[in-house]
Amino acid sequence: MFVCAGCGTELTAPVSRVALPVHADYGAWEELHPPLMDPGTYAAEPRSVVVIAPGDSRGMSLIPEKCAGYCMGIDGRDGPNLACEGCGRAVATRRDDCGLWQVIWLEPDAVRRVASGLPAVPVPGWDQLDLEAYAVPPVELDGSWSRRWHAAVPVALAHLVVACGGRPVELPGPLAELVGATAGCLPAGPPVLTSSLAGPGTPAPRPGADVLLVPRHPVTGETWRPPYGAAPPAVPLDIGVWAHLALPGETSPLPASGTLPEGVLRDDYPLPLRPRHAFRPHHRAFADTLERLRGIRSPEPPDTPSPAGPGRGAATASSPPGSGTSRPPRA
Template structure:
C-alpha cells in the first residue's frame, strides 16, 4: 500500500503492481468512462504527466526529446515521471482540494495539478481525474507518497505459459452495440509501432485483425502494394517461422514486457493483450454439441449470439499520433516523410 510521505497516513488499500494499460490516456470525447485500473492494482506511469506544460516553440526538439517527445506537439509536459495510478475506489485518507477541481463538463480533469490532499497533514498528494473522455483514475504524486508492506501475501507473477488467456480477452463490441473504446485505442497504438517496425514500408495486417478493422485503419498504414507481412504470435500459437517478417505479440499484463519468440530475429510489435487474446483464443462457435444432437425434450437457451455493432470502427487518432511522437525512431528520415504525409487520420 502507499502512505503519505509526510505523516504516514494510509492513502490506498493494499494493491499489487501491474502494467499500465495502453489506453490510459485515450478515451472517447463527451463520454463518461469506468475506472482505468482493476480493483487492488496499481501501475507506474513512465511518462511525464500533468502540469507544468510548456509550448513546443519554447522547448525545442532537444529538450522535448529529453521528455520523451520526438515530434512537434502543441505543448510538452514537464510534470513528474512515475506517478502511481490506482482505481478511485482504492484511495483512502484523502480529501478534495476544492479550488483545484476544474473540469470540462462532467467531472474534474486535473488541469491545475494535484487536487487531493492527505487528511492527516494537508499536503497535496494525488490527482483525481474523472471528466468526460477520461478513464477514471487517482494518480499519486511520486515525491509525496511512499510504499509500505501491507501484510498481505505477495502475488506471484505468472509466466507466459501460466496466463489464462481467455480471462484477458475483451470482445470488440460492447453490449450496446458500439465498438469497444479499449479496442479503438489499443489498435492504433499497435499500428504506430507497426509503422516504425516496417520502416514506413507497406505492410499486410494479420488476418483476424484485418478482417475486423482492416478497412477502417487502412489510412494509417503506408500506401502501396504490401511488401511485408505481419502475423499474430505469442503463447499458445504456432511457433514463428524463419520467414516471418513482423510478429504482433502481446504485452504481459503484469510486467508489461513483450512476448519474445525463443528463436528468430523478426521484429515484434506490441498489442494490448485484451485485443490479442480475443483474436487468437477460439470461442464457442455453435450452440449444438460437437457430435450428435440434444436429448429429446431438452431446449438450450444459454447460448449467447455474437454481438453485432451498429457503427463503424473509429480508431483513436490521437492515440496513433501520440504513440508515434513517443517513439525515438520516428525521427528517421523515411519515417518522418511518412508522418508528414499521413499524419494519423482519426476522429479524435
C-alpha cells in the same frame, strides 16, 4: 501501500505493481469510462507518477475549489484536488470526467511507498497466465467499439509501421477482418510484407511472416518472445486484444455432434455483437506512439480530444524493464 510524505497517513490500500495500460490517455470523448486500473494494483511511469484505481484510495478528501471539469466529473485541470486527511497536504489528482478513464494520480513528491506487510505477489510466467480470462471483446454490449480496442489497436499499428520500415504490410486475417483498412494508419499500396499473430499457447506462426504481433505481459509490460530460434521482429499488442484474436473460442451454437432434438430451441447462446459503425482507431494514440518511436511530429486531429494527466504525457507504448520471474513490489 502509499502514505503521505508529510504525516504518514495511509493513502492507499495494499497494491501490487503492474504495467501501465497503453490506453491510459486515450478515451472516447463525451462518454463515461470505468476505472483504468484493476483493484489492488498500481502503475508507475519513469517520472515516478503513480496511478491507482479510485476504489483503492484511503485517507484523502476532495479539495472543493479544485474540482472543475468538462461536464460529467473532474478532469484535473486545476492540479492536485485530493488532500491528505491527516495534514491537509495536496497529495493526488482524481480524474473521472467524460472521455477519461477513472484514476487517481499520486503526486510523486507528496507520497512515499511503504511495505504493507503482506507477502509479495509472484509475477506469473507466460505459461501461468489464464489467457482466456484476459480476452476483451471488440464490441461493447451497447454496440459500440471497445474503448480499449479503440486505443490499443492504433498503438500496435504504430509499432508495426516502425517495424516494417514504413512499407505496406498485410494484417493477419482476424485483425484485418475486424478493423478493415484501419482508417489510413498503415502505409498505402499493395502489401509487400506480411504479419502474423503469435504468442503463448498458440501454434508457431506460418512460415514467411515478416513481423509477429505478440502479447504484452499484463504485469511486467514485456513483449512475448518466441521460444524457437531466430524469429521475425515482434510488435507488442495489448493482451486483451491479442487474446481475443489469437485464442480459439466457441464458434457455433450447435452441438459438437448430432443435432438438437426436434422442437427444441436453444436460447442461451447470444448472437455476436455487431458494431454500429466501422472501426475508427484513436488517431492521437497512433500519432503519439509514432512520434515517440520515430521522432515524427504528427498533427493532432480535432475530433479526439483527451487532456493529459497531471504532470505527465501520453501513456508509454514501449515495454518497461522486467522479467517473467521477478516479483513486483507490493506496496
